[in-house]
Amino acid sequence: MEETIATILYGCTLSKEMEANLPNWANQRDVLLSKTEEIISVFSNVKERLIINQQQEVVQEWLSNSGHQQALELFHAADQNMLSDHIATGAATTMPFTVHGLPQESDQMMVGDASHDSSRVAAATSSSSQRQRTRCRTGDRDRRTFRVGAPRMGNLELPPEDGYTWRKYGQKEILGSRFPRAYYRCTHQKLYHCPAKKQVQRLDNDPYVFEVTYRSQHTCYMSATAPTVPPPSVEEITHQTTTTLPSAPLILAPPTSASLSGHWLSMDIKPQGDQAGTSYTTTFDIQRDFGHGSVGSLASLVTAGVGGGGGVGPSGGRFGREVDYQPVVDMADAMFNSGSSSNTSMDKIFSTIDDKWDTAEKKE
């Protein structure tokens, strides 16, 4: 932990250096890019360390408390990339932690039609054998479906956060499902024309599991509410998405620090439109990010707008009012995973940017 703190302090030093030299560097894009990437790198490192610690603690605590020998085996299996077998045999039911990761394109690619997704989901969530109609709406082409565990304590209605702020715009009873389906869109839809949406539905046969379907990509990388480490919760490990174009490139890859910083530095936040025709089916298993390997997957996924496996609900919302964008604050915010974004010196530095954005927004 000491090493982590030291890394944080180093990152703070770099940030202060940037703050102090900002007037000089303002016109030196390359320098800004370089420095920003350095800072991002440092804080990404910090974040990974923290995530590792948290996940390990949660897993160990749960295992020690529950005495689930099967889960213990599962955990080790995950560590050895053997989880698919467990899932296939039904062993992987619930795990008290959230695991996000990148699907491997080679992992059990399933050829399917996006339009069949809802049918499949409905069929899976309904005990009845009622056959659902196939649909293929325009927006169905970019869908990624995850199963996310609901918290076992507290408000069972709310799956864990996924780091984004969503605004609920609808709810509908679904034929053959006991529970209604909730529809969410990105809170920043207006500001950034962010097309991201998600649907959340509780499984019929397991009310503790939500099926979350993400549609379209986030174009608002600078979330006002920074990506957060989901609380310890049960998360279905099977992730399923559908594809009409098996050869379509996966867009689940997390943004590189360069790509992210590119967005952040340039403030070039433009609608990227739907990734038309890029929906896909991928079934993949728990990621092997515990204790080793690439641990930044969670943060990366969330940051990338991929919808890293879960979360629902009126996050932000009335419990966390939307704030004006403070790009660099958010950047640091995201890196720190804090969610608070005020009272920093960065505010002053970028207040002009805020003003400009506010003005632009009011013009609309």
Place this chain on the structure above:
DNA sequence: ATTATTTGACCCTC
């Protein structure tokens, strides 16, 4: 006053 949620109605696709 502002922003989010709820919910019935409407639209779109099959």
Place this chain on the structure above:
DNA sequence: GAGGGTCAAATAAT
């Protein structure tokens, strides 16, 4: 026409 998805007015929370 059926059913899923979205809109938008009403309502609630802050």
